[in-house]
Every structure is written in structure tokens, then in C-alpha cells.
Amino acid sequence: MKRLILCVVFPVLALMQACTMTEDLHLTDRAEISQQVSRYAQLWDRKDADTFATLFAEDGVMEWRFAGTPDDRPVVAGWAEIQRYAKHAFETRLAGKQSRHHFTGLVFEDLSGTDAVTEHNLLVTHTIATERPSLVSSGVYRITWRKTEEGWLISHRTLFVDR
Numbered sequence: 001m002k003r004l005i006l007c008v009v010f011p012v013l014a015l016m017q018a019c020t021m022t023e024d025l026h027l028t029d030r031a032e033i034s035q036q037v038s039r040y041a042q043l044w045d046r047k048d049a050d051t052f053a054t055l056f057a058e059d060g061v062m063e064w065r066f067a068g069t070p071d072d073r074p075v076v077a078g079w080a081e082i083q084r085y086a087k088h089a090f091e092t093r094l095a096g097k098q099s100r101h102h103f104t105g106l107v108f109e110d111l112s113g114t115d116a117v118t119e120h121n122l123l124v125t126h127t128i129a130t131e132r133p134s135l136v137s138s139g140v141y142r143i144t145w146r147k148t149e150e151g152w153l154i155s156h157r158t159l160f161v162d163r
Helices: 002-046 049-053 079-091
Strands: 056-066 098-111 115-127 134-148 151-161
Touching (some): 002 098
Parallel strands (some): 056 151
Antiparallel strands (some): 134 151
């Protein structure tokens, strides 16, 4: 009987423990990515180009699609270009406006130990000091994430803008 316990029960318990540890890692990864999604909106809305850019991997990419087709804007690639893009947007088209990004429906399409793909819905409002907020955009973000020593970073972000 003791051999049965040693040969059958202990390996099963060890396997159950390994599964629990894997599930815990997935939950931790999901929580960390969810936090990064929230930081994305918060940093953009605060107009913090420097910190916003750090959400991306060094070779990270931002692109836009309208009704499934590429936008007129060129793809923005690399940490320095993303920072420059954000800074320019804050100083030009968003100058004097308070932007609010409202995200909902975060779905994990894929999650491995080192890569993940998420999608979530987006509504954007802009407010000028003397006016009520107005809805200016809606769409879906599709983000590919990469786990690094610094944590989960965006390797590719595509915004599918509704038309």
C-alpha cells in the first residue's frame, strides 16, 4: 500500500502543484498586462510622452487601420519615434484639449510565458475648457505583448478605428 501511495499519489500531487503554479503565473501575467493597458490610457491622457513610450519594447510598433485598411499615417516604429510621435500629438492636435481614453472588454487572445495578444474596445472623448466632452473616436486595439526583464511591453499595437 505504501508503494502505491509513493508511486501514484505523490506524482499526482506534484503534477497538481505544477498546474497550480502555471495557473498562478498566467493570472499574474494577465494582471500585469491589464495594468499596462490601464497605464497606456492614463499616460496618453496625461500627455506624458516620455513615460508613455516606455510601455513599448525598443523595437515596438504603432499602426492604425480604418475599416480594415491602413491609415494615411505611417507606421511608427521604435521607442524614440513613438516618443516623438506622442510629443508631437500633444503639442499639435491635442493642444488645449483634455483627452480621455475609455477601454473596455479586455480579451486575451493568446498568452504564453513570453508573448501575449490582447484586444479591447476604445472610446475617446476630447474636452475643451468651455465645452462638454465630445466623442471623437471609437475602435479596437489589438496589442502584441512581449515579456522582458522590465515586464510586459508592447511589441506591436494596431488601432482599428471605426468608420
